Amino acid sequence: MSRILITGCAGFIGSNLAEKLIEGGYYVVGVDCFTDYYSSKLKQFNLNRLLANSHFQLIRLDISEASFNQLTDIVRQVEYVVHEAAQPGVRKSWGTDFKDYVRHNIIATQKLVEAVSKAESVKRFIFASSSSVYGNVGNVRLREDALSKLA
Numbered sequence: 516m517s518r519i520l521i522t523g524c525a526g527f528i529g530s531n532l533a534e535k536l537i538e539g540g541y542y543v544v545g546v547d548c549f550t551d552y553y554s555s556k557l558k559q560f561n562l563n564r565l566l567a568n569s570h571f572q573l574i575r576l577d578i579s580e581a582s583f584n585q586l587t588d589i590v591r592q593v594e595y596v597v598h599e600a601a602q603p604g605v606r607k608s609w610g611t612d613f614k615d616y617v618r619h620n621i622i623a624t625q626k627l628v629e630a631v632s633k634a635e636s637v638k639r640f641i642f643a644s645s646s647s648v649y650g651n652v653g654n655v656r657l658r659e660d661a662l663s664k665l666a
């Protein structure tokens with residue numbers, strides 16, 4: 516059975532993706548630190564079904580504060596990594612909240628990528644971008660191959 520790491524597994528995308536991948540025959544290792552960006556009760560709710568599944572393991576860990584050894588121990592167990600852990604919300608990402616974005620988006624990603632680069636088991640690293648790269652396109656349904664308004 517292929518093993519896949521999903522960071523941000525208690526979040527909106529991570530939890531739904533974890534359920535789909537388990538249905539598709541994967542074993543999912545999920546990492547999350549339950550940031551207070553929105554209610555942790557909602558994150559717990561997102562995880563309820565997953566925690567009852569024997570093909571899911573939750574590791575509570577703040578990636579931005581994890582040691583290199585902690586992260587390499589985790590990524591060496593998996594073949595695929597989907598990185599969904601983040602501080603989302605481009606509008607709040609300036610001013611006093613900027614430090615949270617640096618911590619959860621830049622430092623956490625850099626630490627994870629360094630660990631993955633040393634883990635020979637990992638075949639693919641999939642990173643979630645932001646829908647904000649498409650710019651302000653109103654209510655138009657976005658497609659992955661749409662051109663970025665920032666280009």
Ligand SMILES: NC(=O)c1ccc[n+]([C@@H]2O[C@H](COP(=O)([O-])OP(=O)(O)OC[C@H]3O[C@@H](n4cnc5c(N)ncnc54)[C@H](O)[C@@H]3O)[C@@H](O)[C@H]2O)c1
Pocket residue numbers: 522523524525526527528529546547548549550552558576577578579580599600601602603604618619623643644645646647
């Ligand atoms: N939701 C959308 O419509 C959408 C669209 C495009 C892109 N994205 C991107 O996809 C990613 C996930 O979005 P989402 O909507 O699921 O967000 P979310 O806030 O629901 O989930 C993110 C999860 O990451 C966890 N997390 C944050 N920092 C962490 C850290 N340092 N260590 C461990 N866990 C950490 C949080 O606790 C949270 O559970 C983000 O990068 C977001 O910008 C989301």
